[in-house]
Amino acid sequence: MNRRWSARYNALMSFTLLLLVLRHLHEMTKKLIFIETQSLHKTNQNNERDTSQGHVMMCPSALTNAGAGSSSSSLVWNKLKPQIMNASIGYYPAKMPIERLPAYETWLEHLFSFYTVSRLRRSVANPGPPKGIVRLVELAAEIKRHNNGVSDETDKRTIRILVVGGSVTAGHGCTWPDFLKIRQSKGNFPHKDCAWPGRLEHLLNEVIFEGERIVRVDNMSSGGQTSEWGALVLEYRLFPEPEKVPDVVISAFAANEAQEDNNNERVLYELMQSFVNATHGLYPCDDNAPLLIMADDFYGDIIFRATQQTGYMYMISTWYNLMAVNFASVLKYKVLGEYVDADTRHPLTSSSYNIHLGSSFHIGMAWTMLFNIINAYVNVCNDAIMNINHDRNEKYVLPGIHDASLQQDDTFIGDPDLLPTLRRGEPPFKHFGPMSHGKGGAKTVAADLRRNIADNHYLCERINGTETMSKKCAYAWVVNRITGFQFKEQLAQEMDKILRFNRGWKAEGYPVRSPKTGWYTHSPNAMFSLTIPNITVDTKYAVLLTMKSYSPAWIGSKLAVTLGVIKANETNQEKPEEGDMLTYNIEGYHTTKTSVHFPHKFLFPGSGAKVGDSLFMNARMVRGSEFKIAGLAFCSF
Numbered sequence: 001m002n003r004r005w006s007a008r009y010n011a012l013m014s015f016t017l018l019l020l021v022l023r024h025l026h027e028m029t030k031k032l033i034f035i036e037t038q039s040l041h042k043t044n045q046n047n048e049r050d051t052s053q054g055h056v057m058m059c060p061s062a063l064t065n066a067g068a069g070s071s072s073s074s075l076v077w078n079k080l081k082p083q084i085m086n087a088s089i090g091y092y093p094a095k096m097p098i099e100r101l102p103a104y105e106t107w108l109e110h111l112f113s114f115y116t117v118s119r120l121r122r123s124v125a126n127p128g129p130p131k132g133i134v135r136l137v138e139l140a141a142e143i144k145r146h147n148n149g150v151s152d153e154t155d156k157r158t159i160r161i162l163v164v165g166g167s168v169t170a171g172h173g174c175t176w177p178d179f180l181k182i183r184q185s186k187g188n189f190p191h192k193d194c195a196w197p198g199r200l201e202h203l204l205n206e207v208i209f210e211g212e213r214i215v216r217v218d219n220m221s222s223g224g225q226t227s228e229w230g231a232l233v234l235e236y237r238l239f240p241e242p243e244k245v246p247d248v249v250i251s252a253f254a255a256n257e258a259q260e261d262n263n264n265e266r267v268l269y270e271l272m273q274s275f276v277n278a279t280h281g282l283y284p285c286d287d288n289a290p291l292l293i294m295a296d297d298f299y300g301d302i303i304f305r306a307t308q309q310t311g312y313m314y315m316i317s318t319w320y321n322l323m324a325v326n327f328a329s330v331l332k333y334k335v336l337g338e339y340v341d342a343d344t345r346h347p348l349t350s351s352s353y354n355i356h357l358g359s360s361f362h363i364g365m366a367w368t369m370l371f372n373i374i375n376a377y378v379n380v381c382n383d384a385i386m387n388i389n390h391d392r393n394e395k396y397v398l399p400g401i402h403d404a405s406l407q408q409d410d411t412f413i414g415d416p417d418l419l420p421t422l423r424r425g426e427p428p429f430k431h432f433g434p435m436s437h438g439k440g441g442a443k444t445v446a447a448d449l450r451r452n453i454a455d456n457h458y459l460c461e462r463i464n465g466t467e468t469m470s471k472k473c474a475y476a477w478v479v480n481r482i483t484g485f486q487f488k489e490q491l492a493q494e495m496d497k498i499l500r501f502n503r504g505w506k507a508e509g510y511p512v513r514s515p516k517t518g519w520y521t522h523s524p525n526a527m528f529s530l531t532i533p534n535i536t537v538d539t540k541y542a543v544l545l546t547m548k549s550y551s552p553a554w555i556g557s558k559l560a561v562t563l564g565v566i567k568a569n570e571t572n573q574e575k576p577e578e579g580d581m582l583t584y585n586i587e588g589y590h591t592t593k594t595s596v597h598f599p600h601k602f603l604f605p606g607s608g609a610k611v612g613d614s615l616f617m618n619a620r621m622v623r624g625s626e627f628k629i630a631g632l633a634f635c636s637f
């Protein structure tokens with residue numbers, strides 16, 4: 001009997017000892033995790049990097065302090081709510097009476113309560129590619145160190161974000177609720193201080209970078225534009241300070257592209273993919289730059305076409321592994337479910353049910369973009385803690401290329417092909433060829449990929465060697481507020497420099513209100529001709545950005561554009577011989593119920609113009625009397 005109790009006692013003591021050991025191990029593990037997390041926070045706050053010890057990625061301290069590295073993006077977002085609200089309140093409208101500030105704060109609190117993490121997660125159409133996000137994290141840390149070491153503001157650097165889109169993104173119709181008593185302009189004008197891109201810049205700097213100006217957002221959005229125009233802005237570097245290429249490009253053309261005629265093919269297979277290619281061309285030798293974000297900021301008054309456009313965005317983003325944000329999925333169910341009539345204003349949009357929405361919409365869109373960026377940052381920060389490597393300098397080895405690092409150990413037991421395949425890495429997404437009509441075949445896709453990688457390798461060897469990326473355009477201008485080229489007086493002065501003859505054309509319009517600044521005619525048979533002498537860049541193309549209107553006055557309008565080259569040894573000629581010129585026609589009217597600007601790209605005759613030659617262009621109204629040109633360029637491709 002004593003032996004039996006003695007055995008039970010010994011078993012109980014052993015079990016108790018085991019529990020004590022397990023508890024001790026648990027407490028030690030918690031302490032180690034706490035020490036590691038604090039060490040990570042300290043590393044981020046001190047902004048240090050030991051490059052001799054290999055690659056280290058540092059997340060912004062604001063995010064690690066909120067749990068990045070050990071928590072989900074949803075938890076991090078909730079912990080950042082005070083900073084988000086303070087930043088949102090701080091970006092109050094300048095025209096608001098100061099006594100309305102408490103009402104403004106309360107309104108923002110109520111509005112923010114709608115944007116729960118469960119709703120915001122619906123907006124993540126495709127998360128940011130990890131290597132591209134790692135590049136931004138590293139760049140931000142580098143810029144922060146640089147800026148801390150300089151005192152002159154002009155020497156400080158920023159992460160540059162370029163936003164291109166249509167009138168929605170420009171802030172047309174961005175009005176405020178009446179109770180805030182904000183004096184507002186009448187008419188459908190762009191309000192870029194109210195639009196979401198400006199708010200996003202403020203949120204990024206205040207919330208993620210704790211008040212430091214690390215990010216700059218340039219909003220080049222303009223009414224009636226599509227991805228086709230956006231591609232030209234990127235290809236010909238018509239953005240501000242073209243020598244400084246953006247680190248992030250945000251495409252937001254959904255509202256206009258959803259209204260395109262025959263929307264089901266041209267938008268997807270031509271416009272959007274041309275824009276993607278132009279974006280990738282900004283950094284031809286960096287597989288992870290720039291970060292391209294496809295942003296759908298349109299839920300619209302054409303529901304199914306808008307949904308179709310969202311589908312196109314998803315297809316493009318998953319094919320090229322791009323970051324994609326679908327704001328419509330956050331908002332539309334609530335707004336559609338409470339629709340009364342087209343004139344009733346909804347408090348979540350501060351507007352009636354139409355294309356151009358109010359301040360509530362833009363504030364919500366800015367929060368949604370911020371959530372997606374924080375989500376992408378937190379993902380790579382968590383991966384770093386788990387030692388998941390996203391080395392953006394890793395090079396992909398094409399099949400058939402011998403590389404000793406890929407070879408299998410002779411003593412390995414298992415599939416002899418698996419480990420070498422894994423070591424080969426993943427091909428860079430930006431080099432996949434475009435989606436096209438039809439079913440598509442693996443053989444064609446793989447062949448396109450290998451050819452593109454080989455061509456890119458050849459190009460980058462030339463750039464890094466004796467050759468450099470050359471200037472693309474002999475001459476260019478585009479009317480846009482953010483470039484500073486926006487007044488009719490500027491345009492008139494610019495055209496006077498190159499005009500040889502003018503009958504019935506003039507610079508007209510306004511930077512903000514309609515009609516917008518442009519080169520206009522209102523006369524039948526109006527004509528002008530111009531010459532660009534002694535060009536410094538080989539030139540093959542003329543590009544005209546012209547407007548199509550649905551106004552009855554524009555019905556039947558057509559412009560004939562004639563191009564020619566005056567060779568360097570023919571300087572006495574005023575224009576080329578008739579047989580040495582090409583003529584193209586541009587229509588000025590369409591039935592879509594919005595005025596849209598379209599780029600037109602025309603070849604010069606023969607092999608184009610060489611350095612030292614002069615360019616000739618004649619434009620004549622051959623039908624109708626109304627026309628507008630909003631941009632003109634003569635470029636090498």
